Amino acid sequence: MSCGDPRFTGADGNNFYFHGKKDQDFCVVSDADLHINAHFIGKRNPSMSQDFTWIQALGIRFANHHLYLGAMKTSQWNRLELAFDGAPIDISTDIGAQWQSTSVPALTVTRTSMTNGMRVELKGVFDIMTKVVPITEKDSRIHNYDVTEDDNLAHLDIGFKFYGLTDNVHGILGQTYRSDYVNKLNVSANMPVMGGVASYVSSDIFATDCKVARFGHNGGISMVTTRAN
Numbered sequence: 001m002s003c004g005d006p007r008f009t010g011a012d013g014n015n016f017y018f019h020g021k022k023d024q025d026f027c028v029v030s031d032a033d034l035h036i037n038a039h040f041i042g043k044r045n046p047s048m049s050q051d052f053t054w055i056q057a058l059g060i061r062f063a064n065h066h067l068y069l070g071a072m073k074t075s076q077w078n079r080l081e082l083a084f085d086g087a088p089i090d091i092s093t094d095i096g097a098q099w100q101s102t103s104v105p106a107l108t109v110t111r112t113s114m115t116n117g118m119r120v121e122l123k124g125v126f127d128i129m130t131k132v133v134p135i136t137e138k139d140s141r142i143h144n145y146d147v148t149e150d151d152n153l154a155h156l157d158i159g160f161k162f163y164g165l166t167d168n169v170h171g172i173l174g175q176t177y178r179s180d181y182v183n184k185l186n187v188s189a190n191m192p193v194m195g196g197v198a199s200y201v202s203s204d205i206f207a208t209d210c211k212v213a214r215f216g217h218n219g220g221i222s223m224v225t226t227r228a229n
């Protein structure tokens with residue numbers, strides 16, 4: 001799970017923060033047949049030593065496919081934007097409306113709210129619940145974000161479930177799914193922070209060039225290209 005100034009819940013049940021840097025992309029999960037990057041946006045309060053950051057979009061790679069989920073802020077509302085292999089995904093605003101890929105029938109997107117909430121599922125691989133969240137004046141005041149009306153900081157609140165990850169998986173969140181993962185963070189701290197930013201930075205939201213990348217180590221070809229279960 002990820003939300004806020006990105007707070008993750010690892011597979012071991014422990015929460016931790018990963019601040020990253022604004023306007024950069026970081027690897028969340030990297031496995032032989034799955035790679036997920038997150039694009040971070042941020043805000044610098046002059047009185048603070050680092051940026052406040054949030055996840056604005058996800059870039060998901062599986063087999064030879066690219067899936068994009070991003071938060072958009074319009075003049076009237078916050079909206080979730082999706083695209084598959086470069087083509088926009090259009091879904092009725094009716095809650096419960098569903099889109100299914102013709103090329104990958106196992107991939108479905110179900111609307112959970114009229115404009116800003118979706119469930120994205122690739123059967124047997126991942127199940128992602130996401131919604132667009134604004135920064136409110138109250139949030140800004142409590143946390144000293146120093147956000148103004150001109151700031152476009154609509155971001156994603158995300159819940160992840162993964163299936164069939166290998167024991168070689170890596171990434172900010174992915175590594176916590178390894179059987180040999182040892183949590184070295186100070187879990188008793190109010191805000192345990194995972195460092196190692198340089199290991200997870202990617203050159204693009206769909207890039208697999210971070211230092212911990214695992215994608216394609218088995219050829220990058222997954223059975224999800226043909227199965228329809």
